[in-house]
Amino acid sequence: MNKIALFGALALSTFGTFAVAAEPALRIGIEAAYPPFAFKTADGKIAGFDYDIGNELCAQMQVKCQWVEQEFDGLIPSLKVRKVDAVLSSMSITEDRLKSVDFSKKYYHTPGKLVMKEGSQIQDPGVDLKGKKVAVQRASTYDRYASAELTPAGVNVVRYGSNNEAFLDLLAGRVDAVLADVVNIDEGFLKTDGGKGFALVGPDFNDPRYFGRGAGIAVRKGDAATAEKLNAAIDAIRSNGKYAEVQAKYFDYDIYGQ
Structure with a gap:
């Protein structure tokens, strides 16, 4: 390989590295006071079904989860002012909420x-x-x-x-x-x-x-791209067994619903 070709290859490699490093994380709002879906461990870390499902979805989408903890009533306002990109916090998909935000498909449904x-x-x-x-x-x-x-x-x-x-x-x-x-x-x-x-x-x-129609992941109104990626990821972890693995950590019954 001549020097020009070698320089070009190195430049492309470096550019690729920076491109991956610069990939934005998915900022996800969550209320960590709703066990067993989301709670704080003794060492102050977030845990729970919602948190684990979110991490599996991010892994499926090949993005980094950046969790933003807030009280429940502040989650949608934070989404609307772009402090977070999505809300994954056992939020029911209702007609009233659909007036101001969009949702993924459900990821569980309980009464x-x-x-x-x-x-x-x-x-x-x-x-x-x-x-x-x-x-x-x-x-x-x-x-x-x-x-x-x-x-x-x-x-x-x-x-x-x-x-x-x-x-x-x-x-x-x-x-x-x-x-x-x-x-x-x-x-x-x-x-x-x-x-x-x-x-x-x-x-x-x-x-x-x-x-509503079960708990979904809220995204900003009109953000079809994020909703579609989340829907595809939900389908994928339901199919590949990851959803079942997370569910088994917290429940001995199916919470996905009909």
Whole structure:
């Protein structure tokens, strides 16, 4: 190889190295206070089903995940002002949210439930919870449902920044019930020492008008390119067994849904 050809080859090699190094990371917003989907370990690191699924999706798309931790009600605003490129935080795909952001396809779908003291009987939430205090996470689908259906029925809805805070007030007797995702209640509360003496009660909450079509990954309105890449990656990890591997770490049942 002559000197000119050698110089050209080295230049191309160097350019390629810089091109890879300069590839932008996918900045993903997440709330790390929603076990088992996202939580902090003893050493302060983020862990959970959402976090692991996100890392598998990034690996499939050959990009670096850059996780940005925030409270849940700040995730969509951060997406809209371009502080993050996507939100992967157990966010339900609802018609209301679709007015301001777009979504990937779902990556899981589970119903909502009430958790109360063991022995509580709830047949009709609008009737049986009248006058009681029901906790929900602020800006969640459960908040929207409670505002539209429970508040007009005389239920006192109390809003919290995270479900962990709501569970603490349930333990302290400051609220009578918490309305949240069934998996979060089961894994994040009932299976802990604090959950003793409490139980899931009443019907499933899955009205698509409020609870949508499962949890998806939010992207900015019109960002079809990112949504399509995420959809392809979801399909890929569902097919190659990576989704099943992550699911098995946290659940002994299928949470993908129908």
